[in-house]
Amino acid sequence: MPQTIETKTVKHIAFLVRLGISEEEAQKFSRQFSAIIDYFNMLNEVDTTNVPPASDIANAENVLRDDIVQPSMSREEFLKNAPQSERGYIKVPTVLGD
Amino acid sequence: MRPTYEPVIGLEIHAELITNSKMFCGCSANYASAPEPNTNICPVCTGLPGALPVANKKAIELAVLVGLALNCSVNKHNTFARKNYYYPDLPKGYQISQYELPICENGWLEVEFPSPQTHQTPPLPSGEGRGVRETPLSLRERARVRVRRVHIEEDTAKLFHEKNYALVDFNRAGVPLLEIVSEPDIHSVEAALDYATKVRAILRYLGVNSGDMEKGVLRFEANVSVRPVDSDELRTRTEIKNLNSFRALTRAIAYEIERQIQIYESGGAVVQETLGWDDVRGMTTSQRSKEEAHDYRYFPEPDLPPLQLSDEWIESIRTRLPELPEAKTARFISDFGLTLSEARFLTSERTLADYFERVAAKAKSPARTVHSWIAGEFMRYLNDSGKSIEDVTLLPESFAKLIDMVTDKVISGNSAKVVLNEMLASGGDPEQIVREKNLAQVSDENQIQAIVEKILNDNPAEVEKYLAGKETLLQWFMGQVARATKGKADPNVAKELLVKSLEERRK
């Protein structure tokens, strides 16, 4: 069943992953997504009743850390890459919705 | 006459775990005592490209410990998940949490609440911390609140909102956090308070969280809806976030219950939304949510293999469970003959209960006497001095000896209070202090009789009034005796002699 992803859906997802996109881009992606998702739908052919998802299969044994404190990285190093910082803090614009 | 409503309340409790290092990296988790921002950080907890999490064994042990204390079943196979949303306090753009398979599930906790409860919002507790109960215990009901799940996650960074920008400190980012989620089994503000109080007490008993609300190591979220009493429908609920004190918790829930009732009463409909609590204005406020459409896109964390816990390991954790408040309370009642409220008070803090037990063990006096000394003068000293019981250096032996001295009439209760405060302030042995301060009680009848005679002679007017029927003056005469003897006179003897001498004056 060919499935289309409307531009409004594309815009919604784009915002979910914090991507600014234009109307034109939204339309282009909408076309491409529909084709790709349609291709993915071939998985519906596969019978997976009683098949566990692979993510539940531990392929490594428990790997846990002992509760021991390791030295911190230098703040100067950390802030060197920061676009904006102030008094040892990372600085960001106002945070609305809070 | 409007119908009465029943609130339906579920609580989410976020509790930081006391560990040395963070949940997924070796940075110190003790952000509270970090001198400067961004000094307990590494590539993992600041979300640098390529960094990977490794789970803290201790945090997992503590999570299981809490789950067991809350009567949960432990999932031997449990998994971490990514909760995706964007916020400057969340460095990776997702929070490592647990979703489909939390570490613990299906527990319960017994709570108490006044009966019957309706929408009439009960009086709010005045204090914080220890459960303040205003309804007599006799009028209370008990019920189980189911604990849906207990899961492990990582705390976020600290965000400081300035005028037109914000500052981020990652020292708290990645600190182990426990989320304890109840079913909506709570039907009154008081039951909610009791549940929250009990959970806090248990966390403190287990030593996994300080319960220090001011420091934000314990945070509440409540989801609230109301429905007509006797209906079992589940109506639209609202979620109140960031409740950082018991007072905020109870006030917010009470306010929200009332708000929703008003809406229904005026024929309106409650909208499902996330609310904030404005403590200053005392009202819930609609909050623009972090992730408008709450689509967190949870999926299994591929960087962390599922946890496989063995029965042996889980049982070894179970053996570390201390006696919990409820059990201790019951034992105090049966072993020490205390009343429920006396036992409740003593078991409200593990350290207090332990101290009581140590004193009671040394004292020959009845446990209830020990209780009244601890609940009375001892607590008064702690409150006045602002000290906590951990600071108390007074040896239980000495305290016990002092209490026995009162019981054996070696000193009067009033003198004992003086001695106790002396010992609490600067240690020392009760007998020695009594000797130094020469506080030994006078029980010698002749000695006291002489004093009584003098007082009666000196106060003919009062004697008149007394004999004329104003017998309440007896207390006044007692006071005079106490003053004359600096409180050392055995009150029973003094009273006896006073009455006798007064009666003799009738003739």
Add this chain to the structure above:
Amino acid sequence: MQFHTLTIRQAHQLLITKQLSSVELTQAILGRIREIDSKVKSYVTVAEELALEQAKKADERIAKGENVTPLTGIPFSMKDCISTRGVRTTCSSKILANYIPQYNATVTNKLVEAGAVLLGKTNMDEFGMGSSCENSAFFNTHNPWDLTRVPGGSSGGAAASLAAGLCLFSIGEDTGGSVRMPAGFCNVTGIKPTYGRVSRYGLIALASSFDCIGPMTRDVYDCATVLEHIAGHDPHDSTTYQTPVPKYTASIHQPIRKMKLGIPKEYFIAGMEAGVESALQEAIRQFEKLGMEIHEVSLPHTQYALPVYYLLLFAEASANLARFDGTRFGLSVAEGAKDVIDIYLQTRREGFGDEVKRRIMLGAYALSAGYYDAYYLKAQKVRTLLRRDFESAFSKVDLLLAPTCPTTAFKLGEKTSDPLEMYLSDIYVVATNPAGVPAIALPCGFSNNLPVGMQLIGKHLDEQTLFQVAHAYQQVTDWHKKIPPL
């Protein structure tokens, strides 16, 4: 002396016998980079100073004879998604164009400790998202065998730098063929180890449950040598195996007679380029001559490998790339930002290329409410079936043989218009990553003067067998010795 065609083993001999110094070797290779990398464009960053510094240290080690390893003094290149402290690490993305990591990946540390000499960082498809290197935000890398063609992807720069003699070995990364496919296009040997065999700490994640760092070398012996040095448990990576790393080179000469080689019938179907097909058939005959038993096997779910792989990759990538938000490192587009959300939107819009945008959006879609079961969860279940395919195949045979790509290197720009068509070129290499099994790619012939690659796929943690068989093959063939005309 022709330095740029040396194997690690040959160079090591020259170094320890003092016929050559690491500084000389490094300078020679750096010179060749200056000379011809303008045509190949395999490097994003050349760390000349650091390289010479490390080379000098290596020479001192060799002079003192102190902890000299087979890699001491050997110049190598590394895919630009592996963190190198103090050396720009870009993932060939605008968003990291000026990002200088504060820490080393575990693999970087291991190589530095071994005394290897890092020449620089190689071009790739942005964040590993692509099969031709054309998704680099900076420039295209050209195939040394035909500069009008792609080197394959996403480790195209790594493969090209090695084929062009601009390093003695390269460290690539394989999420769904990203080492093997370009190895095939560029006529080099490369291995995708068992998932969890090599630490991912410091590797900038594409798909966390698929990503595998793997060496690219001139022959199998070198490949075994490098893997010995970078593999092993890492306390910083919870998904690495604790199982000790065997000394692959010690047993690489063991006989392969009577070993069972499986030919998955689903991999030999219409659509394969004729020259590729015949090269593969010739290789099979070669293994028969080497005394191996050839068995046809079936991997019934092969056709679903591609959708499973891409769905899960998109989902994991959508979360892995969320941290690039312009607040702590990398590009930050803050002009006129009133709210922090504006920084996110603007930075990610300008910082990511179209393929990255497509994938993180599709990943979010596959995980979003209402679609999770149909896409993400379904893919995880079919992934289990893919694993079972391999398990049952390996109950019958010791290893499998398959092509690395249905075609030889295609023309630059040939497939850029249609993303889906580009995805299809990974058809033979993706299945191993969801299954986690190891696979080694090696040259097996030419088709109209372009290299053809094949891959041998093994059981979990059985790199050993792959090396033995591949090594035996290279003892009787010399495809791997062919050098591009540059």
